[in-house]
Amino acid sequence: xxxxxxxxxxxxxxxxxxxxxxxxxxxEQGEVLGLIGDNGAGKSTLVKxxxxxxxxxxxxxxxDGEEIxxxxxxxxxSLGIDIVYQDLALINELSVYHNMFLGREHxxxxxxxxxxxxxxxxxxxxxxMGVRIPSVDVEVAKLSGGQRQAIAVARSVYSxxxxxxxDEPLAAxxxxxxxxxxxxxxxxxxxxxxSIVIIAHNYAQILEVCDRVNLLQHGTITFDKPTARTSLQExxxxxxxxxxxxxxxxxxx
Amino acid sequence: xxxxREEFLRHREASxxxxxxxxxxxxxxxxxxxxxxxxxxxxxxxTAPAAxxxxxxxxxxxxxxxxxxxxxxxxxxxxxxxYAIDFWGMPAIPAIxxxxxxxxxxxxxxxxxxxxxxxxxxxxxxGTFYVVTGVVLTxxxxxxAEIPAAVDGTIGQWLGAANWAHLGWALVxxxxxxxxxxxxxxxxxxxxxxxxxxxxxxxxxxxxxxKIGNFMIGGTLGAFAGLIEAFRIxxxxxxxxxxxxxxxxxxxxxxxxxxALAGGSGTIIGCALGALVLAELQNGMNLIGISxxxxxLILGAAxxxxxxxxxxxxxxxRAGRT
Numbered sequence: 245x246x247x248x249x250x251x252x253x254x255x256x257x258x259x260x261x262x263x264x265x266x267x268x269x270x271x272e273q274g275e276v277l278g279l280i281g282d283n284g285a286g287k288s289t290l291v292k293x294x295x296x297x298x299x300x301x302x303x304x305x306x307x308d309g310e311e312i313x314x315x316x317x318x319x320x321x322s323l324g325i326d327i328v329y330q331d332l333a334l335i336n337e338l339s340v341y342h343n344m345f346l347g348r349e350h351x352x353x354x355x356x357x358x359x360x361x362x363x364x365x366x367x368x369x370x371x372x373m374g375v376r377i378p379s380v381d382v383e384v385a386k387l388s389g390g391q392r393q394a395i396a397v398a399r400s401v402y403s404x405x406x407x408x409x410x411d412e413p414l415a416a417x418x419x420x421x422x423x424x425x426x427x428x429x430x431x432x433x434x435x436x437x438x439s440i441v442i443i444a445h446n447y448a449q450i451l452e453v454c455d456r457v458n459l460l461q462h463g464t465i466t467f468d469k470p471t472a473r474t475s476l477q478e479x480x481x482x483x484x485x486x487x488x489x490x491x492x493x494x495x496x497x
Numbered sequence: 498x499x500x501x502r503e504e505f506l507r508h509r510e511a512s513x514x515x516x517x518x519x520x521x522x523x524x525x526x527x528x529x530x531x532x533x534x535x536x537x538x539x540x541x542x543x544t545a546p547a548a549x550x551x552x553x554x555x556x557x558x559x560x561x562x563x564x565x566x567x568x569x570x571x572x573x574x575x576x577x578x579x580y581a582i583d584f585w586g587m588p589a590i591p592a593i594x595x596x597x598x599x600x601x602x603x604x605x606x607x608x609x610x611x612x613x614x615x616x617x618x619x620x621x622x623x624g625t626f627y628v629v630t631g632v633v634l635t636x637x638x639x640x641x642a643e644i645p646a647a648v649d650g651t652i653g654q655w656l657g658a659a660n661w662a663h664l665g666w667a668l669v670x671x672x673x674x675x676x677x678x679x680x681x682x683x684x685x686x687x688x689x690x691x692x693x694x695x696x697x698x699x700x701x702x703x704x705x706x707x708k709i710g711n712f713m714i715g716g717t718l719g720a721f722a723g724l725i726e727a728f729r730i731x732x733x734x735x736x737x738x739x740x741x742x743x744x745x746x747x748x749x750x751x752x753x754x755x756x757a758l759a760g761g762s763g764t765i766i767g768c769a770l771g772a773l774v775l776a777e778l779q780n781g782m783n784l785i786g787i788s789x790x791x792x793x794l795i796l797g798a799a800x801x802x803x804x805x806x807x808x809x810x811x812x813x814x815r816a817g818r819t
Contacts, residue, residue: 332696
């Protein structure tokens with residue numbers, strides 16, 4: 245396997261706080277990488293560097309082995325790296341298919357929107373991705389959180405993203421909704437066209453869909469194993485041990 | 498039944514159409530004059546300026562902004578035409594274009610201050626409203642002016658003096674802007690910007706350009722409404738639009754027509770029907786000899802009722818019960 249995305253010694257400080265310290269992460273082509281860690285461990289900061297929202301203080305990001313400098317989310321997206329937020333991305337007032345094509349609409353005669361064509365393409369694409377909704381004509385506001393997220397992911401894939409960054413895709417979602425997203429990720433993995441980084445709190449779900457797990461602690465990756473060679477027990481123990489150490493330190497001071 | 502309700506909820510204009518027809522039938526039943534040729538001309542001439550200004554207001558409201566200055570832009574535009582022809586010696590057509598472009602430029606200014614300098618549009622256009630009022634009153638010395646001879650003929654007939662000119666222009670403008678809002682990229686982006694600014698810009702929509710553009714469209718339409726009113730009353734009156742009157746009528750028409758002030762939704766057809774309802778009310782009450790004073794009472798109640806209905810309908814539709 246070849247690494248599609250790699251970071252070398254990425255560091256980021258916010259004032260006196262060191263959010264990330266020399267993080268070297270590797271994402272293989274077609275892989276699903278789970279990024280876990282406690283609150284404040286640096287997961288979100290890392291993803292924000294990868295999607296171009298923040299810029300690193302030092303270190304390099306390599307895409308297909310070539311160094312890239314990400315100045316904005318838009319630029320990262322044009323390189324095929326896309327972050328999918330749960331709710332931010334979609335316009336509630338527009339139909340599903342208009343959301344799918346927002347910013348790159350098909351137009352026909354007289355520069356009028358080719359609604360029929362967009363409707364057909366959106367339906368085909370969502371069906372191919374196994375996203376089930378009543379109709380592409382419904383307003384996004386009517387859909388559930390899971391369906392909205394699925395559509396945001398589908399839109400990103402449709403725009404030929406090669407790397408998807410999913411920030412807490414399962415947060416605030418019921419079991420059924422969560423399963424919908426996990427199925428979608430599994431399908432994408434099976435197709436092998438996109439590589440995915442998932443940030444999550446729920447380790448059990450991570451183990452279900454990820455090929456590999458990275459644990460971030462205090463801004464550094466302290467654990468990196470294929471999912472097949474670790475277990476829920478091991479991950480839980482690691483985080484609990486960290487918590488105990490912190491508490492003992494706190495008590496000792 | 499379910500299907501009818503579904504269609505009704507989807508086409509919010511339908512309820513306003515029902516009200517417009519109902520009002521019409523009521524006034525026909527109480528007075529024969531209501532559907533006489535002259536009175537229909539009156540109603541169309543009262544509806545058109547409000548509907549034309551309201552089209553711009555709807556685009557702005559949908560994109561999440563408001564323009565309080567359109568009414569005085571309507572007063573300024575015919576004066577610009579008058580100054581250009583009578584003082585600066587410009588030919589008729591360029592002078593009219595200059596008058597329209599004055600509206601466009603004021604819209605551009607409003608858009609720039611709102612989008613680039615980040616002043617809320619309510620405040621921006623409140624300021625513009627007073628500035629433009631001052632310009633109109635100062636330059637005209639608060640006196641009406643004559644329609645310049647150069648445009649007081651065929652051009653004047655076409656631009657509002659003829660009986661059905663108002664209706665014609667209103668129909669053209671409403672049709673074009675309805676297509677703009679519902680069938681073009683510009684319209685889709687306008688809805689997106691008003692619905693979720695951040696999400697729209699993330700999707701690559703040029704949000705600033707959309708907002709500023711809608712201010713410019715609104716300003717131009719305000720100027721146009723002022724011109725056709727000046728030709729209709731055959732005087733250039735500093736009080737065309739009645740200061741805030743035209744603007745408030747336009748916002749009322751938009752709101753009655755089902756446009757939410759929160760942005761993200763609204764309909765052009767609805768605002769035109771809203772303008773028709775208001776014109777019918779005012780005209781009909783006039784005919785049957787009710788004093789004009791309760792008109793405001795009814796107008797206020799209509800705005801409140803349609804807004805309440807609008808909010809609850811939106812909630813119903815969101816709940817997925819359609």
